[in-house]
Amino acid sequence: MKRILLTSAATIGALCLSIGATQAREDGFYIGVGAGYNLPHEQDLDVTNADQNIEHSGGPGGLATFGFKYEEGWRAELEAGYRSSAVDSISGASGNGDVDAWTLIVNGLYDFEADGFTPYVGVGAGVAYVNFDGVSPIGTAGGGTTSLNEKSEPALALQALAGVSVDLTDSLALTGQYNFLAIPEVHATTVNGTDTRSEFYNHMFTVGLRYSFPVGKSMAAADPEPEPMPAKAAVEIAPEPVAEPEPLPPIAEAPPPPPPPPPAVEEPEITRNFLVYFDWDKAELSPATEAILRQAAKYAEDGKVARIILTGHADTSGPKAYNMTLSQKRSDQVRAMLVQLGQPATGIVTFARGEAEPLVDTGDGVREAKNRRVEIVLE
Numbered sequence: 515m516k517r518i519l520l521t522s523a524a525t526i527g528a529l530c531l532s533i534g535a536t537q538a539r540e541d542g543f544y545i546g547v548g549a550g551y552n553l554p555h556e557q558d559l560d561v562t563n564a565d566q567n568i569e570h571s572g573g574p575g576g577l578a579t580f581g582f583k584y585e586e587g588w589r590a591e592l593e594a595g596y597r598s599s600a601v602d603s604i605s606g607a608s609g610n611g612d613v614d615a616w617t618l619i620v621n622g623l624y625d626f627e628a629d630g631f632t633p634y635v636g637v638g639a640g641v642a643y644v645n646f647d648g649v650s651p652i653g654t655a656g657g658g659t660t661s662l663n664e665k666s667e668p669a670l671a672l673q674a675l676a677g678v679s680v681d682l683t684d685s686l687a688l689t690g691q692y693n694f695l696a697i698p699e700v701h702a703t704t705v706n707g708t709d710t711r712s713e714f715y716n717h718m719f720t721v722g723l724r725y726s727f728p729v730g731k732s733m734a735a736a737d738p739e740p741e742p743m744p745a746k747a748a749v750e751i752a753p754e755p756v757a758e759p760e761p762l763p764p765i766a767e768a769p770p771p772p773p774p775p776p777p778a779v780e781e782p783e784i785t786r787n788f789l790v791y792f793d794w795d796k797a798e799l800s801p802a803t804e805a806i807l808r809q810a811a812k813y814a815e816d817g818k819v820a821r822i823i824l825t826g827h828a829d830t831s832g833p834k835a836y837n838m839t840l841s842q843k844r845s846d847q848v849r850a851m852l853v854q855l856g857q858p859a860t861g862i863v864t865f866a867r868g869e870a871e872p873l874v875d876t877g878d879g880v881r882e883a884k885n886r887r888v889e890i891v892l893e
Contacts, residue, residue, distance in 0.1 A: 541728075544591075546579040548691060548722025552597040554613070555715035559604075561652055561708055568649065568712075570599040570613060575718045577693070579621075583726065587625040593638065594618055597695070597716055601649050611649035611661070615714060617642045617671050617695065631680045632687075642671035644700045644714050652704055660704040667701045685726045693718045788890040790848060794831065794881050797843035799851060807848060810890050811855035819892040822857060824848050825865045829885040830878045838868035848888045 552575035557568040575598065581591025595617040601609040623636030643665050650661035677691030697714040704710060788810045790803040799807070814822060826841035826848075845864035853859045872885045 541583050541585055542726060543580070543582050544724055544726040546577070546581075546591075546689065546722055546724035548577040548579075548689060548720035550575055550718060550720030552599065552716055552718035554597070554599045554717075557613070557712050557714060559652070560711045561654065561704070566605040566653055568604050568609065568613070569602040571602050573598040573600060575720065577691075577720055577722065579724075581621075581623075583625075587627060589621075589623040589625065589634075589636075591621050591623065592618070593621050593640075595693070595695075595718075597718060604649075604651060605653065607651065609650070611663075612647040613649060613714075614645040614647065615642055615695070615697070615716065616645065617673075619671055619673055621673075621675065623675075625679075631678055633676075633678045635676045636674070638673045638675070640671050642669050642695075642697045642714075644669065644697065644702070646702055652708075652710075654704075654706075654708060660706045660708060662702055662710065663705055664702060669697050669700055672696045672698075679724060685728070687724045687726075689720075689722045689724050691720050691722065693720070786892045788892075790888050790890070791883060792844055792886045792888075794829075794883075794886065795840070797840060797847050799847055804851065807851045807890075808855060810892070811852055811857055814852075814857055814892050817892060819861075821861045821863060821893050822852060823863050823865070823889075823891040823893060825867060825889045825891075827867050827871060827873070827885055827887050827889070828869050829872070829880060829882040830869045830876055831881045834868055838866055841868050842866035844886075844888050848890065 551572055553572040554570040557570065559566045559568055576596050578594045579591045581589050583589045595615075597615040597617075599613050601611045601613060603609045617640060619638040619640030621636045621638035623634050625632045625634045645665045646662035648661060648663055651659035652661055654660055673693055673695045675691060675693045677689055679687040679689045681687050693716075695714070695716040695718065700712045700714050702710050702712075788806055790799075790806050792798075792803070793800070810822075824845045826843070826845035828837035828841045828844075830837070832840070842864070845866060849859070849862050849864050852862055869885070872882065873887065874882050874884050876882050876885070
């Protein structure tokens with residue numbers, strides 16, 4: 515059986531080397547093999563209250579794995595293992611036979627990515643069989659001896675492991691690994707039917723190869739690329755005539771904005787008051803007086819006045835009654851001239867004040883030119 519396992523390991527390793535390993539190392543499935551040396555602990559054997567111990571010498575061992583690498587460095591794998599050792603002595607006496615351990619364990623591992631190499635650690639649990647092949651002499655309670663020559667019952671197997679891998683190619687890595695195996699309880703029966711109980715602890719060092727299959731890519735030669743289809747002759751298609759669009763009607767230009775209204779012209783303020791003066795003891799109009807009256811008539815026409823008020827005055831050089839009559843004559847002369855200049859007679863009102871309202875205060879009997887006047891008010 516040992517030869518079968520070692521031959522299988524060598525075959526798988528040769529297969530891994532022969533496969534074209536040109537794919538990049540990626541997450542995905544992998545297989546691995548390893549071979550090396552194992553060293554069992556001293557094995558305590560309980561045979562019907564007759565405790566004994568078995569001393570082993572080291573021997574060959576090997577592993578075969580199939581697993582899947584996940585993101586972030588995690589891996590899960592199924593490991594088949596074999597360990598073989600020869601019996602040196604039993605309870606101090608020379609012993610015979612071999613003790614072999616077969617294991618099938620599920621491991622969980624974590625890779626610590628580094629530049630060019632990858633350390634890793636892992637733990638696992640599974641099932642184990644311990645095969646006793648002619649292990650003797652086994653002492654009995656009656657003082658006789660017997661032997662163990664059978665495979666044990668299935669037993670729980672636990673292990674811890676650590677190792678390092680070095681990339682050889684994009685998909686092939688060289689591995690070096692240490693496994694500590696613990697089988698806490700092993701049940702077997704001697705050739706004379708005596709039950710035995712023992713444990714099995716083992717150290718194993720292996721060197722191996724691991725080949726990775728990236729997910730979604732073929733293992734070996736990829737399918738040949740399909741030959742390109744011959745290009746079809748281009749068929750020229752005459753373009754369909756495109757009707758020219760009808761010209762759009764001319765866009766009517768918007769009328770120019772109306773000119774801004776002319777600035778408001780403020781009407782000049784109409785002069786409302788005029789004064790005309792007379793010679794002493796006279797009511798006739800002088801050329802200067804007529805010029806002022808023409809100006810007053812024009813202002814009255816432009817200003818559209820409702821009426822014109824004329825008030826005659828005299829100085830104190832004559833009797834009051836005479837001065838009253840003289841001031842009235844002066845108002846009438848002005849009124850006549852304004853009517854002649856186009857002002858309606860019905861819109862002109864005359865008054866006489868005599869010497870009662872002098873413009874310049876004087877004593878009685880004084881000739882004052884500014885008091886001989888007619889005041890013209892436009893309303």
